[in-house]
Amino acid sequence: MGMLILVVSIILFVVYYQKKVLAQKNNFQRQLLSATVDVQEKERERIAKNVHDDLGMKLSVIRQGFQKIMRNTESKELIIGVASENIQVIDDSIDIVRNVAKELFPPGLVKLGFTKSLAELCKQITNAGQLTVSFMQNNSEIKLPEKTGLQLYRVTQELLNNIIKHGGATEVRIDLQRNEMHTSLTITHNGKGISSAEINKLMNEEKGTGLKSLESRAQLINAAINYETGNNGQKPFIEVHIGHEEKN
Amino acid sequence: MPDNYGFYIFLLYLSLFSIIFPIIIGIAGRKKFQQKEKILYTLILLSAVIEIIIYCLFKSHINNLFMSRIQGIAEVILLSLFFSQVFSSSKITLLIKLFVYVFFGIAAFDLYLNGFNSIDNISLTAECILLMIYSLFAFFHLLQNPVYDNILSAPLFWFNTAILTYFSGNLFLFVFSNYLENHFAKVSPALWGIHSLLNIVFYFLISTGFWKTATQRI
Numbered sequence: 001m002g003m004l005i006l007v008v009s010i011i012l013f014v015v016y017y018q019k020k021v022l023a024q025k026n027n028f029q030r031q032l033l034s035a036t037v038d039v040q041e042k043e044r045e046r047i048a049k050n051v052h053d054d055l056g057m058k059l060s061v062i063r064q065g066f067q068k069i070m071r072n073t074e075s076k077e078l079i080i081g082v083a084s085e086n087i088q089v090i091d092d093s094i095d096i097v098r099n100v101a102k103e104l105f106p107p108g109l110v111k112l113g114f115t116k117s118l119a120e121l122c123k124q125i126t127n128a129g130q131l132t133v134s135f136m137q138n139n140s141e142i143k144l145p146e147k148t149g150l151q152l153y154r155v156t157q158e159l160l161n162n163i164i165k166h167g168g169a170t171e172v173r174i175d176l177q178r179n180e181m182h183t184s185l186t187i188t189h190n191g192k193g194i195s196s197a198e199i200n201k202l203m204n205e206e207k208g209t210g211l212k213s214l215e216s217r218a219q220l221i222n223a224a225i226n227y228e229t230g231n232n233g234q235k236p237f238i239e240v241h242i243g244h245e246e247k248n
Numbered sequence: 249m250p251d252n253y254g255f256y257i258f259l260l261y262l263s264l265f266s267i268i269f270p271i272i273i274g275i276a277g278r279k280k281f282q283q284k285e286k287i288l289y290t291l292i293l294l295s296a297v298i299e300i301i302i303y304c305l306f307k308s309h310i311n312n313l314f315m316s317r318i319q320g321i322a323e324v325i326l327l328s329l330f331f332s333q334v335f336s337s338s339k340i341t342l343l344i345k346l347f348v349y350v351f352f353g354i355a356a357f358d359l360y361l362n363g364f365n366s367i368d369n370i371s372l373t374a375e376c377i378l379l380m381i382y383s384l385f386a387f388f389h390l391l392q393n394p395v396y397d398n399i400l401s402a403p404l405f406w407f408n409t410a411i412l413t414y415f416s417g418n419l420f421l422f423v424f425s426n427y428l429e430n431h432f433a434k435v436s437p438a439l440w441g442i443h444s445l446l447n448i449v450f451y452f453l454i455s456t457g458f459w460k461t462a463t464q465r466i
Contacts, residue, residue, distance in 0.1 A: 006416060010409055013387060017399045024394060 031203075032219070035212030047100055055100075058093040062086050106153065114149030115142050115176065118156060122174060131164055137176040144183065151221045152185060152240065158214050159187055159238055167191030167236070185240045193229035193236020256441035263447035264303065267296045269455040277462020284333045285461050288407060291326040292454065295319065311365045317355070320368060320375050324351050327411065331382040334404060335389060347378055372422035376415040383412040403457040403464070410453030417446040 065082040072078050101107070108117040115137060122133040144152065156174070163169045169191025177184050202208040203215065218225050223242040230236035274281075274289045281289065298319045305312035328348050332341045351374055358370035386408045396402040421439050 002420065003413075003417060006413060010412075013391075014399055014405075017391060017394060020391065021394045021397060021399075025397075 032212050032216040035209045036216045038209050039213040047103070050096070050100060054096045055093055058089050058096065061089050062093075065089070105150075109150055109153060110146070114144045114153060117149075117153060118174065118176070121153075121157065121160075125160065131160075131170060131172060133160070133172045133174065135174045135176070137178075139178055142176060142178045142183075148183075148221045148242065151217045152223070152242075155214055155217050155223070155225070155240060156185065156187070158210065158217075159240075162210070163187065163189050163191055163238075167193070181243065183242045186237055187239075188230075188235050188237040190235060194227050195229045196227045199225075199227050252441075253437055256437045256444070259441050259444040259448075263444035263451075264299055266448045266451040267292065267299060270451050270458055271296060273455050273458040273462065277458055280461055280464060282461075284330055284407075285403065285458065287326055287330045287333065288454065289458070291323065291330075292451075294322050294326070298322075313367055314364050317359065317364075317368045317371070320372055321352075321355060324348060324375050324378065327379055327382065330407075331386060334386055344382075347381075351375065351378060367422075369422050373419065376419040376422060379411055379415040380419070383408050383415070387412075401460055401464070403461040406453050406457035406460060410450050410457065413453065414446050414450035417449075418443060421446075 065086045069079050069082050106117055108120055112120070119135050122135040125131055125133045160172065163172060167189060169189035172187060172189045175184075175186045175188070177186075199211060203211045214225065218240065221242060223240050226239045226241065228234075228237050228239070270289075270292045274285075274292065277285075278289075298315055302312045302315050305315070325348065328344045332344050335341070335344075351371070354374040355368070355371040358368045361370065362368060386404070390396075390399070390402075390404065390408070396405075399405050421443055
């Protein structure tokens, strides 16, 4: 009789536990969704501001130029002068449109593929002078599916951004490794590290929107992000791990 | 000779051999063992050695009840270490240390009261109660920190179920063991049959825990 009660209690424990896990998972998914929407809205706001302030202003300048020409159709010199000014303003506008489009979707990802785009990103950051980013890969033929490549690129961008902003690093090394079982991207740096436990704590707070967005992107490609503080003389690192059997 | 004596003997041998399963699975999955699993594996190996010694003493017609005292102390020490690892809190570790010292006191009192060559039912009862408390608290800890997506794939769940089932089942047996040995000799083999059955269940559940550890994804 006692044993029967014990068995029933253990079964009830399992059922209750699974219900709790499910509720926790649903709650976390809701938080991730909300964070993703927040990030998207912020991104749209930023792009709208860029388009309105920069592109809108340039177009106004062009409009004023044409109005000036219309008012003085007989002065050839003025027409040439305004037209050449407008050409410059149009060139600037094209640059703005290019940059906005680049931010929306890095064109290199489709043309060059993930690894070359990532190498290009590292070069750009290094050239900016604030941080030296080196990129290594175990296989020069690493090709990722487009969706995986885009999300991993975004995740890497955000992680590098966090390392610069919060870690205060000056040197970063990115290692991309791929074998039959998995793809892993490890970012080692000389700044202040953070552990997965601290990340989980931050994610549970209201302000961890960027981290939730990262987690959401990682979930889209079935990736796991592991944060290590790097004790015992080891440098801090972040590993993004994608198991191939779960990728599609 | 009591009824079903042959069946109880069969159960006894089966329980002796069932210890082989966690040992084999432990060897296969040892690379993935963490501190917790290493402690449990040490306990299993130690139990195997004690079982062999008990069997040899029994065959040589030498009283082997004192081995139960050694086994009880080893179980309390190793399982206390195991649960210290599970809870990983300095306050709880301190409390566990305190429990172990209290248990040592009870074991010494039992030795004084019952003598060396009798069943140590007082200390065994204390051991069962102590390990049941640890185990129930570990279930509570699991509920408070639901880190596993599926509890049935968590090695700790199987280890804890093994400990709770074995020690709660044996609690009754140990409480009444000396009394039944002395007054109802005919019932005694049935009780030791239950003990063998609990042993088999214990090793089976521990084997499942080791298996889950070995097949766990990092």
